Amino acid sequence: MPVLVMKFGGTSVANLDRIKRAAKRVGVEVAKGYDVIVIVSAMSGKTNELVGWVQEISPFYDAREYDAVVSSGENVTAGLMALTLQEMDIPARSWQGWQVPLITTSAHSAARIEDIPADNINAKFAEGMKVAVVAGFQGISPEGRITTLGRGGSDTTAVAFAAAFNAERCDIYTDVDGVYTTDPRVSPKARKLDKIAFEEMLELASLGAKVLQTRSVELAMRYNVKLRVLSSFEEPTDTAGTLVCDEELIMESKAVSGIAFSRDEAKMTLVTIEDRPGIAAAIFGPLADAGVNVDMIVQNVSETNYQGHAGGVTDMTFSCPVDQMKRAEKALNDAREAGLIKFDRLEADTDVAKVSVVGIGMRSHAGVAARMFKTLSDEGINIKVIATSEIKISVLIDRKYMELAVQALHDAFELEKSA
Amino acid sequence: MPVLVMKFGGTSVANLDRIKRAAKRVGVEVAKGYDVIVIVSAMSGKTNELVGWVQEISPFYDAREYDAVVSSGENVTAGLMALTLQEMDIPARSWQGWQVPLITTSAHSAARIEDIPADNINAKFAEGMKVAVVAGFQGISPEGRITTLGRGGSDTTAVAFAAAFNAERCDIYTDVDGVYTTDPRVSPKARKLDKIAFEEMLELASLGAKVLQTRSVELAMRYNVKLRVLSSFEEPTDTAGTLVCDEELIMESKAVSGIAFSRDEAKMTLVTIEDRPGIAAAIFGPLADAGVNVDMIVQNVSETNYQGHAGGVTDMTFSCPVDQMKRAEKALNDAREAGLIKFDRLEADTDVAKVSVVGIGMRSHAGVAARMFKTLSDEGINIKVIATSEIKISVLIDRKYMELAVQALHDAFELEKSA
Known part of the structure; x- marks a missing residue:
């Protein structure tokens, strides 16, 4: 059978x-x-x-x-x-x-x-x-x-x-009845996708779209499992829901397929750390050991002999899920007490959100990042951290601007229209 | 340790x-x-x-x-x-x-x-x-x-x-802070016992006193486990609670130690069954197979050639927990369909309760049953079924009289006084 x-x-x-x-x-x-x-x-x-x-x-x-x-x-x-x-x-x-x-x-x-x-x-x-x-x-x-x-x-x-x-x-x-260009509760113009590539779904899931757990999509991609997301509250038809599949089956070729966001981010900054080889490993090793999922990382430009420090010093900023923040703080303070790292203080900002544009079409369409930054700038939204991959661009912004950013980007990339 | x-x-x-x-x-x-x-x-x-x-x-x-x-x-x-x-x-x-x-x-x-x-x-x-x-x-x-x-x-x-x-x-x-002569919610005169014999506890538990599961007491008796029942809401002392122990350690020698009762009984009567050898086995075998815990059993006096039946006929009454009633009905109807037993109809009465007096002293004190029946009779309570063991006497009565019966018996056996 x-x-x-x-x-x-x-x-x-x-x-x-x-x-x-x-x-x-x-x-x-x-x-x-x-x-x-x-x-x-x-x-x-x-x-x-x-x-x-x-x-x-x-x-x-x-x-x-x-x-x-x-x-x-x-x-x-x-x-x-x-x-x-x-x-x-x-x-x-x-x-x-x-x-x-x-x-x-x-x-x-x-x-x-x-x-x-x-x-x-x-x-x-x-x-x-x-x-x-x-x-x-x-x-x-x-x-x-x-x-x-x-x-x-x-x-x-x-x-x-x-x-x-x-x-x-x-x-x-x-x-939900499928995967949308973004969360319809945030943007009423959000549109259901009939198909989405594994890679895009992966970025959307890991970026907080929450329709599917990230690893389930990774696993489906690895074993080529036909994955269908559909609503248990509607009568199912053959075209119901969204098929998550190999990108070769995707006919649409827009630069951006969807806008993801996550409220549950914390931005943490280690102020005044030594700028020396191995310092990143010394910081992120203990965090990994403590089970903290560090997401975005930014290291500031180094300032030599800043405030009397002998070597160069810098700041290190990273983001992690808000519910891992206490764990991260403990790991870093423990590492400082053990003499593994030095820093002046640890600043935590939980009033941030992550917004990302995702699309396999990005590989062949230039100017996606420029259009994203201009859109946010036009709305007066300051970008705190930027991270990019082959098929997504993510920014950390003040949480209060999150909905505005998602709506503006949805409009800017014309996601309400199918390809 | x-x-x-x-x-x-x-x-x-x-x-x-x-x-x-x-x-x-x-x-x-x-x-x-x-x-x-x-x-x-x-x-x-x-x-x-x-x-x-x-x-x-x-x-x-x-x-x-x-x-x-x-x-x-x-x-x-x-x-x-x-x-x-x-x-x-x-x-x-x-x-x-x-x-x-x-x-x-x-x-x-x-x-x-x-x-x-x-x-x-x-x-x-x-x-x-x-x-x-x-x-x-x-x-x-x-x-x-x-x-x-x-x-x-x-x-x-x-x-x-x-x-x-x-x-x-x-x-x-x-x-609760121990084992009582009866449930204090039913009789305000109920008194906490410092010690109770395994056998008495066994009868009280199986009769619905619900402080301890029956099998736990059986097991404690078999392996001589010192068992103490006490409240988690009071500060514990060395004399807190009730010790459930071997009867040799019990100094009290009253005829009756406690009054137990159970609301969750159903009385079932098979009307007009054949009165022949093996009929009880034919009835209670299927019930046992269906996991029904039959408690009290009464068989009426046989009437020969009643209503045209060839052999003698009789009625059979038994009690079981109310939540096993459907199971019992199904087992008996299945057995009838399979031709294993014959009966005219099955009557179920869930408006009954069981009340029991329990005491190891009963073995050496005569007249406990007589006093129990007289007490109930004086209150105008009709007894439907009677069952006895060495250290207990149980009766099935209309549920509405249960509290009255418990209080009257508690008074009659002077359980508010310690021995």
């Missing part, structure tokens, strides 16, 4: 009625002759509640216990989904991550999938089971402890299963 | 403040030099919510999925408790049932503990861990699926750990 993977996000399984609605959709695919693997998230709100409790107990929590706590929401949904399918006379059972077993690294709260042995579930398919319901987001470490894959990790679970079972397609059911 | 087992029920871990309060109490025992095994229930209300969802999906749910769903609450509390202890600088970690592994039978939702290998946790104690926090109520079957031990199963988990680790004592922290 061909295998189909269907993933339902938190809002698609928010209560028993929605679980039933999702189960009916699973039933449609079973009737078509698929063996279906359903990946479920926790009911919406549940994971946030659990995360909130852990953080209230301690800002420097043991990630192994965090994982044991926050993985529980998915287990509930998996069981309820299996029961709902059984009630519809569809043979189904649930699997928790450790039961599959979905084996991961020991990097708790951000574990990577190492292996998904298919025999266990395939044996049940061979016995007549039609649907395997798997709790998303979780796995088991080599030490036998529960791990989680990071927020949105259920998408990655879904794609990994699609790859492991050589599935015909991986459908991601969510609360 | 001597090992102490401490079990915290749902109200004792209902929120983060209460978990902290419980953790402090654990810290006191750690400071005394104990290696502590903490068994936790789900936060109060959580398990009921999960059970409600499962039952809403299907009254004839798959017990394996039920177990996977309802066991999740304990996992959350175990992780939060471990984090709270760590925050107090007490080395701790959590274990879910399958991680210990706490091996049970495959009787889902009512599994029995088969084995608790101690090496895993003992190895961590040897490494300097001071507290093992274990999710109560759950285990793993030989097939690798999650099992639960039945409602209140965390008490059984606690006693089983106390036996497996040869613990010095097993303290059950709950929302």
Whole structure:
């Protein structure tokens, strides 16, 4: 039997009625002759509640216990989904991550999938089971402890299963009907894309568009998994949603495909550090060890003998997710106490946002950066940090200008029109 | 190091403040030099919510999925408790049932503990861990699926750990400060008992007193585990709570120690069945197979050739927990369809309650039954079914008279006075 993977996000399984609605959709695919693997998230709100409790107990929590706590929401949904399918006379059972077993690294709260042995579930398919319901987001470490894959990790679970079972397609059911040129809540002119290249989706996801977890797209690209994002609240058609696919299948050739943004950024500046070879490694090594995901980095022009320092000194600015800021501060202060780095003070600015323009067409269209900077300048928006890649340009700006910037850029690149 | 087992029920871990309060109490025992095994229930209300969802999906749910769903609450509390202890600088970690592994039978939702290998946790104690926090109520079957031990199963988990680790004592922290002569909410004259015999506790628990799960007391009796029930809301003293112990240690010698009651009973009557050898087995076999816990059984006097039946006919009445009634009806109707039994109709009465007087002194005091029946008769309460054992007498009555019966019996046996 061909295998189909269907993933339902938190809002698609928010209560028993929605679980039933999702189960009916699973039933449609079973009737078509698929063996279906359903990946479920926790009911919406549940994971946030659990995360909130852990953080209230301690800002420097043991990630192994965090994982044991926050993985529980998915287990509930998996069981309820299996029961709902059984009630519809569809043979189904649930699997928790450790039961599959979905084996991961020991990097708790951000574990990577190492292996998904298919025999266990395939044996049940061979016995007549039609649907395997798997709790998303979780796995088991080599030490036998529960791990989680990071927020949105259920998408990655879904794609990994699609790859492991050589599935015909991986459908991601969510609360939006596809991928948009930008968030419609910020720009009413936002337009749904029928197709988007893996690379673009990767930039959009990692830049905070949040439709799909970054790693799920990486994984889909690596294993060439057909990935479809669609709404669980609309009747599905053959053209529903957005297909995330290889760029060769994309006919549109606009310079920019979408505008991404992220509010959850913190800008941190180490004031007056030594400007010497190895200083960047001395700073970012401890941050990496502490699990801080540093994003943009800017080093100021060096000033020799500034304020009596013997060698050259400079400032170093970087950005990271706001919820890793305390961890970053601790890591840097610890490194200073251990004598590994010197700095006068550490300034943190949480009133910033990141805005990015993304498009594979950028490679062949010149002047995208110039048009972006002029657009922001015309609106009186000051750029604090700039970072670029082959298919995206990102800027850090004052958070209060974020919506304005997104709307102005959406207009400037004429994203309301299809190519 | 001597090992102490401490079990915290749902109200004792209902929120983060209460978990902290419980953790402090654990810290006191750690400071005394104990290696502590903490068994936790789900936060109060959580398990009921999960059970409600499962039952809403299907009254004839798959017990394996039920177990996977309802066991999740304990996992959350175990992780939060471990984090709270760590925050107090007490080395701790959590274990879910399958991680210990706490091996049970495959009787889902009512599994029995088969084995608790101690090496895993003992190895961590040897490494300097001071507290093992274990999710109560759950285990793993030989097939690798999650099992639960039945409602209140965390008490059984606690006693089983106390036996497996040869613990010095097993303290059950709950929302009451001990075992009472009856529920103080029903009779304001109820009095706390300092000690109670295992056998009496067994009858009180199985009859619905609900302070401890029946099997936990059986297990404590079998392995001679010192069991103490005490409140997590009062400062503990050496005489706090109630010690559940061997009857040789009980000095009191009243005929009756306590009055138990249960609202959650259903009375079922099979009307006009054949009165032949083997008929009881034909009826109660299918009920046992369906997992129905039949409690009291009464068979009416036989009437020969009643309503044209060839052989003698009779009625059979039994009681079972109200939530197993549908299951019982299904099992009996299936058995009738399969031609295994014949009956005219099945009458179910859920407006009944069970009231029992319990006491090891009953063995040496005559006239307890007579006094009980007279007391109820004086109050105008009709007895529907009677059942007796060596140390208890139970009656099924109309539910509306339950409180009245309990109060009248508490007075009649002078339970407000200590012996």
